[in-house]
Amino acid sequence: KAGVTQTPRYLIKTRGQQVTLSCSPISGHRSVSWYQQTPGQGLQFLFEYFSETQRNKGNFPGRFSGRQFSNSRSEMNVSTLELGDSALYLCASRQGSDQPQHFGDGTRLSIL
Amino acid sequence: AQTVTQSQPEMSVQEAETVTLSCTYDTSESNYYLFWYKQPPSRQMILVIRQEAYKQQNATENRFSVNFQKAAKSFSLKISDSQLGDTAMYFCAFEGGSEKLVFGKGMKLTVNP
Numbered sequence: 419k420a421g422v423t424q425t426p427r428y429l430i431k432t433r434g435q436q437v438t439l440s441c442s443p444i445s446g447h448r449s450v451s452w453y454q455q456t457p458g459q460g461l462q463f464l465f466e467y468f469s470e471t472q473r474n475k476g477n478f479p480g481r482f483s484g485r486q487f488s489n490s491r492s493e494m495n496v497s498t499l500e501l502g503d504s505a506l507y508l509c510a511s512r513q514g515s516d517q518p519q520h521f522g523d524g525t526r527l528s529i530l
Numbered sequence: 531a532q533t534v535t536q537s538q539p540e541m542s543v544q545e546a547e548t549v550t551l552s553c554t555y556d557t558s559e560s561n562y563y564l565f566w567y568k569q570p571p572s573r574q575m576i577l578v579i580r581q582e583a584y585k586q587q588n589a590t591e592n593r594f595s596v597n598f599q600k601a602a603k604s605f606s607l608k609i610s611d612s613q614l615g616d617t618a619m620y621f622c623a624f625e626g627g628s629e630k631l632v633f634g635k636g637m638k639l640t641v642n643p
Contacts, residue, residue, distance in 0.1 A: 451630065461621065461633035472631050508575060515629055518565065521575035 419446060422522035424509050430528045436497040439525045442488050443511030449473075450492040451519060452484060455506040464507075467492055496527075504529045532557045532624050538636035543612050545643050550597075551607045553622030555633055562626040564598065566607045569617040569636070578620070581605065612641045 423442040429439050442449050451462040451474075463476040467486035484494045490511075496503055506526050510519035533556045539562040543549040555564070581589045581598050588596050593613075597606045609616055622634040 453631070461631075463630040463632070466630060473630050474628060474629070506573060510575075518563075518577050518580050518638075519631060520577065521567075523574045525571070527572075 421432030422509055422511050423521055424522035424525050425524060427523065428526045428528075429465065430530060431499050432530050433499055433501060435499050436495065437499060437527060439494045439496075439507055439509075439527070441492045441494070441511075441522060443492070444513075444520060445510075447511035447513050448490050448521075449512050449514070450490065451510045452485060452492070452494050453476075453508045455508060455524070456504070461508070464494070466503075496523075499529050501529050503527065532559075532626060532632045534622050534624050534632055534634040536620075536622050536637050538637050539635070540638045540640075541607075542640040542642055545612055545614060545641055547612050548608060548610050549612055549639065551609070551620050551622075551637055551639065552634050553605045553607070555603050555605065555622070555624050557603070557626060559623065559626040562624060564596075564605045565623040565625070565631070566594070566596070567621045567623060567633075568616075568623065570615075575621070579607065609639075614643060617641045624635045 425440045449468045466474040470486045474528045481497045486492045505510040506524045508524045510521045512519045535554045551572045557606045562583045564581045568578050570578045579591045593610045619636045623631045
C-alpha cells in the first residue's frame, strides 16, 4: 500500500506570492490533516479535513486555507506569502478517529 | 489547552545500549492517546508507538517500549539495543477529544558506533 504522497517536495517562492501544496492520502483514508514545522515554533496543527469538510482548524491566519476532494486528496493554499511562512509542511492521513495518523515526507517551502 | 514537554533537547548513546527519552504532558481530559514519532533526516514523521490512556498496560513494539504513568502525566520511551538507524529527532505527541496532535519540541537522539 502506498504511503501518504506530498507534492512538490521543495518549493521556492517570493513574498506576496501564493502557493498550493498537494497531499494524496493512503488508499482508504478519509481524514487528512496538515501541520507546519518550523525551528522556532515546532510542529503546529493547521487543519483537518474529513469527507470534503473542514472538521478542525488550528490558530493560523486566514491566508492559510485548504480543501479536500471527493477522492480524499487534499490541497493547502497559502496566499500573500510572508518570510515567516518558510517551513516544512506535513500532511497526515488516517482511516478513522481511533487510528493513528500517518505522515508524508512533507513539502519544504522557502520564501525569498 | 494541552501541552507536551520534552525537557531533554539532545541525547547520545552507544550502539547496542538502552536509552530512555522523557516526556510529560498536561491535560484535563481522561480519554486520550499518546504517541512517539521519529523523524530521521529524510524528514518523514514515522509512528514509533501509541498508548491509549485507558489501558494500564504499557505499549511495546519490538525494541521500543513506553512507561506510561497516568497520574504523573509522564510518558517515556525506552529504546533497547540501540541501532544506528535509530538516529533521529523524536517527538512526543498528545491527541485528545479535539483529534489533533499536539507535539513536544522534540529531542535529537544520536546513536554512535
